[in-house]
Amino acid sequence: MAALDTLKAFFEASLKPSPVVFAIGFAFVLFFPVLLHILVTQKSTYTTLPSVLLVGPSGAGKTALLTLLERGPLSAPAGEKPSLTGPASPAPTHTSQAPAAVELAVSTDGTSSFRDDLDATGATAKRFLLIDTPGHAKLRRLALSHLSPAKPSTSPTSSYSATPKSRLKGLVFVLDAAALADGDALPATAAYLYDVLLALQKRASGAKGSKPPPAIPVLIAANKLDLFTALPAALVKSNLEAELGRIRKTRSRGLLDSGVGADDDVAGIEEGDDWLGEYGSDKFSFKQMLEFDIEVEVVGGSVLGDGPGADRWWKWIGQRA
Amino acid sequence: MLDTFEILTTSGVVLWSRTYAHVSPSVVNNFIADVFIEEKSSVVGAKDGASAAVNPPYKYDQHTLRWTFEKELGIIFVAVYRSLLHLSWIDKLVDHIKTIFVKLYGDQLKKPNTTIVECLKFDEYFDQQLHELEQTGGKPDRSEVRALEDDADLEIPGEKSPAPPSLIQRSRPHDTLDSSPVATPSASRPSTPGVNHLVVAKAGPVAKMSRRARKGHNTNSGLVSSGDEGSAKKSKAKAAKRGRKWDADGFADEDDDVQLDYSAPNAITSDSEAEAAGRLGAVEEVDASTWGSNTKGKFVLRDLGEEVHSILASADAKNSIEKFDSPAGLVGSSLSAISGLFRNVVGGKVLTKEDLDKAMKGMEEHLLKKNVAREAAVRLCEGVEKELIGVKTGNFESIDARIRKAMEASLTKMLTPTSSLDLLREIDSITAPPATSLRKARPYVMSIVGVNGVGKSTNLSKICFFLLQNKYKVLIAAGDTFRSGAVEQLAVHVRNLKELTAREGGKVELYQKGYGKDAATVAKDAVAFAAQEGFDVVLIDTAGRRHNDQRLMSSLEKFAKFAQPDKILMVGEALVGTDSVAQARNFNAAFGTGRSLDGFIISKCDTVGDMVGTLVSIVHATSVPVLFVGVGQHYSDLRNFSVKWGVEKLLSSN
Numbered sequence: 023m024a025a026l027d028t029l030k031a032f033f034e035a036s037l038k039p040s041p042v043v044f045a046i047g048f049a050f051v052l053f054f055p056v057l058l059h060i061l062v063t064q065k066s067t068y069t070t071l072p073s074v075l076l077v078g079p080s081g082a083g084k085t086a087l088l089t090l091l092e093r094g095p096l097s098a099p100a101g102e103k104p105s106l107t108g109p110a111s112p113a114p115t116h117t118s119q120a121p122a123a124v125e126l127a128v129s130t131d132g133t134s135s136f137r138d139d140l141d142a143t144g145a146t147a148k149r150f151l152l153i154d155t156p157g158h159a160k161l162r163r164l165a166l167s168h169l170s171p172a173k174p175s176t177s178p179t180s181s182y183s184a185t186p187k188s189r190l191k192g193l194v195f196v197l198d199a200a201a202l203a204d205g206d207a208l209p210a211t212a213a214y215l216y217d218v219l220l221a222l223q224k225r226a227s228g229a230k231g232s233k234p235p236p237a238i239p240v241l242i243a244a245n246k247l248d249l250f251t252a253l254p255a256a257l258v259k260s261n262l263e264a265e266l267g268r269i270r271k272t273r274s275r276g277l278l279d280s281g282v283g284a285d286d287d288v289a290g291i292e293e294g295d296d297w298l299g300e301y302g303s304d305k306f307s308f309k310q311m312l313e314f315d316i317e318v319e320v321v322g323g324s325v326l327g328d329g330p331g332a333d334r335w336w337k338w339i340g341q342r343a
Numbered sequence: 344m345l346d347t348f349e350i351l352t353t354s355g356v357v358l359w360s361r362t363y364a365h366v367s368p369s370v371v372n373n374f375i376a377d378v379f380i381e382e383k384s385s386v387v388g389a390k391d392g393a394s395a396a397v398n399p400p401y402k403y404d405q406h407t408l409r410w411t412f413e414k415e416l417g418i419i420f421v422a423v424y425r426s427l428l429h430l431s432w433i434d435k436l437v438d439h440i441k442t443i444f445v446k447l448y449g450d451q452l453k454k455p456n457t458t459i460v461e462c463l464k465f466d467e468y469f470d471q472q473l474h475e476l477e478q479t480g481g482k483p484d485r486s487e488v489r490a491l492e493d494d495a496d497l498e499i500p501g502e503k504s505p506a507p508p509s510l511i512q513r514s515r516p517h518d519t520l521d522s523s524p525v526a527t528p529s530a531s532r533p534s535t536p537g538v539n540h541l542v543v544a545k546a547g548p549v550a551k552m553s554r555r556a557r558k559g560h561n562t563n564s565g566l567v568s569s570g571d572e573g574s575a576k577k578s579k580a581k582a583a584k585r586g587r588k589w590d591a592d593g594f595a596d597e598d599d600d601v602q603l604d605y606s607a608p609n610a611i612t613s614d615s616e617a618e619a620a621g622r623l624g625a626v627e628e629v630d631a632s633t634w635g636s637n638t639k640g641k642f643v644l645r646d647l648g649e650e651v652h653s654i655l656a657s658a659d660a661k662n663s664i665e666k667f668d669s670p671a672g673l674v675g676s677s678l679s680a681i682s683g684l685f686r687n688v689v690g691g692k693v694l695t696k697e698d699l700d701k702a703m704k705g706m707e708e709h710l711l712k713k714n715v716a717r718e719a720a721v722r723l724c725e726g727v728e729k730e731l732i733g734v735k736t737g738n739f740e741s742i743d744a745r746i747r748k749a750m751e752a753s754l755t756k757m758l759t760p761t762s763s764l765d766l767l768r769e770i771d772s773i774t775a776p777p778a779t780s781l782r783k784a785r786p787y788v789m790s791i792v793g794v795n796g797v798g799k800s801t802n803l804s805k806i807c808f809f810l811l812q813n814k815y816k817v818l819i820a821a822g823d824t825f826r827s828g829a830v831e832q833l834a835v836h837v838r839n840l841k842e843l844t845a846r847e848g849g850k851v852e853l854y855q856k857g858y859g860k861d862a863a864t865v866a867k868d869a870v871a872f873a874a875q876e877g878f879d880v881v882l883i884d885t886a887g888r889r890h891n892d893q894r895l896m897s898s899l900e901k902f903a904k905f906a907q908p909d910k911i912l913m914v915g916e917a918l919v920g921t922d923s924v925a926q927a928r929n930f931n932a933a934f935g936t937g938r939s940l941d942g943f944i945i946s947k948c949d950t951v952g953d954m955v956g957t958l959v960s961i962v963h964a965t966s967v968p969v970l971f972v973g974v975g976q977h978y979s980d981l982r983n984f985s986v987k988w989g990v991e992k993l994l995s996s997n
Contacts, residue, residue, distance in 0.1 A: 118355030125456040272767040279985035
């Protein structure tokens with residue numbers, strides 16, 4: 023009986039407008055959302071870090087760049103650990119078969135060098151993932167699958183979901199500027215770039231609903247500028263634009279893909295669906311991609327050697343991430 | 344000697360490497376591209392975690408690569424050496440290094456989102472293994488030598504055997520070394536005093552013996568998986584060591600000698616040092632050097648040796664346990680069966696071979712029904728099975744769904760071409776080369792080969808129609824100088840095409856020399872004529888031939904040499920079944936070394952519905968991509984092959 027009485031008393035007290043109850047209620051109302059917010063944001067940082075994708079043909083230096091950026095902080099404190107090779111150096115690499123992701127940190131204003139060890143300085147850091155993809159032609163679907171908005175096999179009625187699995191913040195297309203000088207590498211490189219840009223364009227234009235997908239800027243990193251034969255960034259840009267224009271033309275004149283037209287459900291293909299950039303334009307330039315909110319920038323640099331280094335790429339990545 | 348040893352991940356980062364002689368990175372890159380990505384090696388399941396002895400060695404540019412692959416962690420172990428050398432112990436080294444590396448750094452490798460593995464200390468482990476194997480592998484196993492030694496002793500009992508062996512060892516080494524420097528590899532001398540005894544007894548037999556023994560050893564390593572071998576050898580080696588100590592006990596001063604000899608090989612860390620020490624020859628000098636370096640480091644190294652041995656032994660033990668793993672009790676098995684059933688539905692199940700077997704059978708049946716040749720279906724299924732063993736299924740994902748997904752990925756990878764197949768772009772770059780290049784403009788030459796009646800002429804005219812629409816000037820060469828009516832048939836096609844495309848600006852002509860002429864000469868003349876008259880593309884038709892008729896196929900080599908086609912396309916029927924594999928292989932090999940097919944055209948796809956298995960069969964047999972598919976009777980019924988379309992058709996169930 024006594025227990026019931028105390029319970030009753032407690033209920034009455036909690037419903038009375040006493041200052042204690044007010045204080046507790048007020049505190050609850052105030053702190054609950056804050057707690058919830060902390061809980062949720064903490065969780066989300068672990069599940070979906072913003073990510074930057076590295077793509078490009080085989081042998082361009084994607085994995086080397088990845089390891090350079092990752093190992094940057096390690097070799098920086100020369101005082102404590104006598105580093106073996108002086109400045110930050112990438113690990114030796116070979117042809118990749120599988121994608122690799124690396125967690126990197128950049129200071130919140132995006133100005134820190136990749137050689138700074140942010141944990142040591144205690145600066146607030148943004149963390150993001152840098153995803154390396156294999157460049158071999160048979161494995162490119164691994165890279166392009168990051169760009170496709172949704173699985174094509176899912177029902178076509180479901181509109182594009184605004185929260186993709188990975189929060190893709192930028193795309194770095196690494197290419198070998200030294201190889202572009204001779205004839206064969208340019209068409210192959212440009213063909214891959216064409217596929218990437220077309221996937222991005224379709225992603226932007228194919229989005230339904232009011233909210234367009236977040237724009238993905240593209241950095242074309244002209245690597246290996248430390249080599250004598252390498253083309254400077256401006257020349258890389260103009261060569262690529264010319265080649266992309268040519269590819270665009272031949273693709274538009276090419277045969278239809280098998281399956282197109284045979285099945286009735288794909289009957290609604292519009293003309294110009296596969297046309298990169300401004301439809302019907304004569305010459306291609308990267309500026310045309312702005313129409314689809316795709317900002318393309320060509321920046322030179324080098325992973326190895328005494329060239330311009332990778333600092334400008336890192337700055338770009340840091341700002342976008 | 345070993346040129347380089349590398350440990351790298353599937354994502355391309357080299358975790359650890361040791362280089363003795365510079366090897367171009369392209370060697371390893373080509374190895375990865377050929378073996379892992381394009382899967383050119385015909386050995387099924389080469390991606391498995393099999394030992395290096397089983398994996399076929401990869402040869403490239405005077406180098407031979409022995410390798411093994413750790414699937415779970417995604418690491419490849421590669422040893423590169425000159426093909427001229429015959430190093431029988433390499434596969435064992437690769438396997439041992441794999442075991443040690445995985446044991447030591449496996450935890451680090453499982454960390455997500457990093458490529459850094461701290462393995463600076465691995466140098467020591469590697470050196471230890473390398474020396475141990477160089478000594479045991481370059482020479483016969485100690486135990487074997489010992490047995491042979493005994494024989495030798497028996498053969499010549501009167502000569503020197505009465506003296507205690509240890510005494511002989513003390514007094515004799517100089518002479519024997521001088522008299523028979525070839526008898527034993529010098530580097531291994533200090534480590535095997537037991538052998539020395541024998542050498543003393545008689546130099547000749549040892550040399551003979553070791554050769555014999557080595558042969559036996561080589562054949563061994565070729566056949567047996569090296570794990571068992573390693574354990575066997577280790578136990579033998581241990582026995583030998585114990586015996587030596589016991590021998591030495593009789594002489595107080597010998598004790599030190601033996602111990603030093605035992606540890607000496609470990610103390611020598613670099614090759615050059617080892618060689619130098621070996622060259623000194625005199626046992627006393629080696630002794631002195633080891634006395635001098637009797638520091639802490641040596642003991643550390645010796646501990647290392649023991650640690651390595653224990654790692655290898657535990658790995659062996661685990662393997663043998665797994666082999667004889669008996670099923671658990673009745674309750675245990677039924678419990679696991681129930682949870683397995685549950686997980687079949689819910690997902691999160693770790694797939695085993697038993698789980699997969701039945702489902703893979705179903706998948707194989709499905710592929711066979713789609714007209715995939717059995718050979719290709721079996722290989723695909725085995726590849727997928729290897730890939731899936733040990734993989735965890737996703738949430739609410741059934742095994743079948745997972746297999747389907749893996750098969751889709753596998754098919755996509757197989758059918759995706761390695762290089763871009765933009766035909767118009769290629770023609771442009773040949774007929775109108777960029778000003779910077781030194782090439783001269785010339786007509787682009789394409790030829791079409793195939794078995795009788797698959798539609799060579801029809802597909803040729805379809806391609807011609809496509810090119811005419813793109814305003815090229817096309818010359819068709821009638822290379823079929825054998826079958827009656829073949830030239831007339833092409834003439835009809837040309838007449839039709841002329842009418843069809845007259846308005847669009849294309850131009851097409853027929854080049855023909857009648858019947859009975861040599862086809863290769865006709866083709867060559869046609870190319871010369873086209874260059875003269877300013878044609879852009881030459882399309883050469885050829886006579887149909889049976890792929891297993893040597894006489895007919897041999898003329899293709901001459902044809903390829905005379906006409907120098909930029910592209911040789913083979914037409915294959917979608918209707919044909921298992922024979923497609925042999926057709927593709929024989930045609931691919933018919934053009935002599937250095938020339939192969941550049942692509943396939945699969946005709947009559949409209950007649951088979953979704954049973955397009957021929958696609959898979961021929962690509963599987965040759966790793967040559969499919970360029971076009973014929974989907975109808977009209978000139979316009981030619982399509983680029985879309986990988987997605989093909990895979991969807993292959994996996995669709997009805």
